[in-house]
Amino acid sequence: MIPVTVLTGFLGSGKTTLLSRLLRHREMGRTAVIINEFGEMGLDHELVETSEEDFVELTTGCLCCRLRDDLVLTIHDLLTRRQRGEVPAFEHIVIETTGLADPAPVLQTLASDSALAAALKLANVVTTVDALLGLGTLERFPESSKQVAVADRLVLTKTDLAGDDAQLLCSRLRQLNPWAPLHTVVSGEIAPSVLLGRAQEAVNPLRWLGHSVSSGTASGTAVPISDGRRSAPHGSSIHTFSIVRETPFCAVTLTLLLQALSEHCGGNLLRLKGIVQIEEDPERPAVIHGVQHVFHPPTWLERWPGSDRRSRLVFIAKSIQPAWVTALIETLDAEVRQVSRLQRAGAGAVS
Amino acid sequence: MTHSNPHLDCVNHYLKDLLEGAVRAWDVVADVTVSDDRAEAQVTAADGVAVHITCRPGPTGDWQWHLSRLNGKTEQPRNRAYPSVLAILRALREELAPDHQVYGLVITPRSASL
Numbered sequence: 227m228i229p230v231t232v233l234t235g236f237l238g239s240g241k242t243t244l245l246s247r248l249l250r251h252r253e254m255g256r257t258a259v260i261i262n263e264f265g266e267m268g269l270d271h272e273l274v275e276t277s278e279e280d281f282v283e284l285t286t287g288c289l290c291c292r293l294r295d296d297l298v299l300t301i302h303d304l305l306t307r308r309q310r311g312e313v314p315a316f317e318h319i320v321i322e323t324t325g326l327a328d329p330a331p332v333l334q335t336l337a338s339d340s341a342l343a344a345a346l347k348l349a350n351v352v353t354t355v356d357a358l359l360g361l362g363t364l365e366r367f368p369e370s371s372k373q374v375a376v377a378d379r380l381v382l383t384k385t386d387l388a389g390d391d392a393q394l395l396c397s398r399l400r401q402l403n404p405w406a407p408l409h410t411v412v413s414g415e416i417a418p419s420v421l422l423g424r425a426q427e428a429v430n431p432l433r434w435l436g437h438s439v440s441s442g443t444a445s446g447t448a449v450p451i452s453d454g455r456r457s458a459p460h461g462s463s464i465h466t467f468s469i470v471r472e473t474p475f476c477a478v479t480l481t482l483l484l485q486a487l488s489e490h491c492g493g494n495l496l497r498l499k500g501i502v503q504i505e506e507d508p509e510r511p512a513v514i515h516g517v518q519h520v521f522h523p524p525t526w527l528e529r530w531p532g533s534d535r536r537s538r539l540v541f542i543a544k545s546i547q548p549a550w551v552t553a554l555i556e557t558l559d560a561e562v563r564q565v566s567r568l569q570r571a572g573a574g575a576v577s
Numbered sequence: 578m579t580h581s582n583p584h585l586d587c588v589n590h591y592l593k594d595l596l597e598g599a600v601r602a603w604d605v606v607a608d609v610t611v612s613d614d615r616a617e618a619q620v621t622a623a624d625g626v627a628v629h630i631t632c633r634p635g636p637t638g639d640w641q642w643h644l645s646r647l648n649g650k651t652e653q654p655r656n657r658a659y660p661s662v663l664a665i666l667r668a669l670r671e672e673l674a675p676d677h678q679v680y681g682l683v684i685t686p687r688s689a690s691l
Contacts (some may be wrong), residue, residue: 337685485682486663490670491602492680519680550598553591557662560587568638 227347228305230319231331231421232332235354236363236370237325240383244354245322253418260297260306262324277401297321297332298339298577307346318422319346328354328372330496333517352421353377353406355389361395364402372465374399375542376496376517377406379420385410403542404466462495467548471537471555474505476566479559484521486554491546492519500539501527511535585640588616588632588662596620596630599666603674619647620669628672630665644668 235241242261250256260307307313329351336342353373356363360382361417363370380399385392399408409420474484480502487495498516502524511531512524541551588595593611594597598606606623616632627647634640642665645656659665670677 238605240602283691338683340685343685486666488680488682489663490599490666490677493678494602517584520683520685522685545602545604547594547598547601549594550602553594553598556591558585560584561662563585564582564638564640571638 228319228345229348229349229422230321230336231352232321232323232329232336232348233352233354233421234323234329234332234373235325235381235383236356236360236367236373239325239354239356239360239363240381240411241322241325241354244381244383244411244421245320247415248418248421251418253422254318256314256317258308258313258319259322260296260300260304260319261322262327281292283439296333297335297553298342301342301346318349320421326369328369329376330372330517332519333376333497336521337520345520349422350378351376352381354381354383355387355395355399357392357395361391361398364395364398368464371402372496374402375464375466377403378467380400380406380407380408381416381420382408382410397464402464402466405540418560451539464542466540466542468541469537469539469548469551469555471539473559474503474508475537475555476505476559476562478562479555480504480514480524482558482562483551483555484514484516486558487522487546487551488516491543494544494546496542496544498539498543500537502539503535508535514539554561582634582638582640585616585632585634588593588640592618592630592632594617595662595666596669599669600673603670605673607673620673622673626673628669630669632665644672646672672677 233241233245245259245261249257249259281285299525304313304316304319308315321332323329331493333348333351336346336348353376355374360370364374380403382396382399388395396408409416495516495518498514498521499516501513502514504510504512507526509529511527511529514524515522539551541548583607587611588603593609596609596611600620602611608621610621611618618630619627621627622631629643629645629647631643632640633643642659642661643656644659644665657668659668670679
């Protein structure tokens with residue numbers, strides 16, 4: 227499994243500079259780089275020093291819009307050439323998106339191609355944010371908010387130029403994404419581990435959950451957490467919220483919930499991660515993870531990581547209300563249980 | 578409460594949030610009013626489309642959702658029955674947001690790649 231980092235960030239936020247500097251590190255030596263540039267003529271690749279055979283440029287389109295098939299073909303080609311020994315045996319892939327890219331479709335593309343899913347694992351989504359202009363960009367461009375919202379790591383660039391808005395920017399970033407570690411670039415230098423990350427850390431939703439529900443209120447039913455970490459309504463309709471549920475989910479309820487979320491708001495569900503107690507196997511929590519309408523089969527942990535056995539779902543979404551998710555969960559669960567009761571009663575009558 | 582069916586009690590309790598959240602997810606501006614003591618609601622969209630929804634108990638512990646499209650005070654002969662929450666939400670979406678993009682749930686082949 228080759229880890230993949232998606233490097234995103236708005237136009238001019240310093241993605242290419244960051245990548246260029248990081249590629250000078252020895253730890254990044256076995257990294258294949260795919261740069262997506264928007265425009266008839268790409269320039270960013272000229273600014274990145276890397277071995278030519280490990281480098282691919284995708285131009286005249288945006289990964290999140292027109293080039294998703296190209297991305298799949300490009301990675302397939304890279305993997306094939308790696309297997310044949312035509313390129314060095316790279317151990318990591320970095321995909322730099324355009325500054326205007328919505329990263330969610332890119333993640334979805336990586337997940338939904340069966341061959342890629344078998345060969346790759348997402349290590350990190352790293353988003354650069356310009357400390358000088360970032361606040362205004364977040365207010366004006368929804369793409370920028372999405373890039374921040376789905377990040378596993380945020381990198382604040384141009385901090386030496388930042389003005390009085392820096393604190394406001396950090397607050398806004400925390401509203402959009404409460405759990406991603408915020409790294410600051412100092413004199414253009416940052417450790418490669420920020421980009422490379424550790425795959426398990428990024429994939430593991432427990433890291434999100436630890437942040438988002440640590441002070442969650444226990445309840446007998448599903449409750450959205452209103453702890454001030456949800457985003458303000460102005461500027462962007464992207465927000466984050468958590469649902470905590472003490473009652474275990476029927477497995478069917480969980481499936482129906484994912485189906486309903488996908489069907490009615492797939493495009494607005496930027497990311498969903500969760501740890502869920504399933505009634506049929508309560509000792510082994512199920513970890514779920516999805517981007518838009520694409521979900522993985524649950525990963526089953528051997529045991530609960532702590533004493534808290536509540537189901538916890540963390541959403542990054544647009545136009546999805548926590549109360550609706552709660553209502554969906556509860557009505558679906560009630561329906562499933564009622565059907566089960568009727569079936570048992572019917573079986574009893576027959577016997 | 579006029580019924581003690583836990584399923585219908587739950588529907589009654591969450592019906593407003595269920596419908597309000599759905600229309601919001603479809604980017605439809607609509608007013609949702611619900612009955613205090615029955616699983617019954619009316620959804621009136623800004624464009625004038627009005628829909629009446631109920632979830633009624635059946636004789637053997639089952640239930641059925643019903644959706645009727647209203648035209649002013651005249652109920653159109655389109656009263657249809659639906660068996661589940663998902664089905665009634667689909668029907669409501671067809672009435673209020675027929676052009677809303679619908680996605681199918683995709684489960685990836687493996688669990689570690691996303």
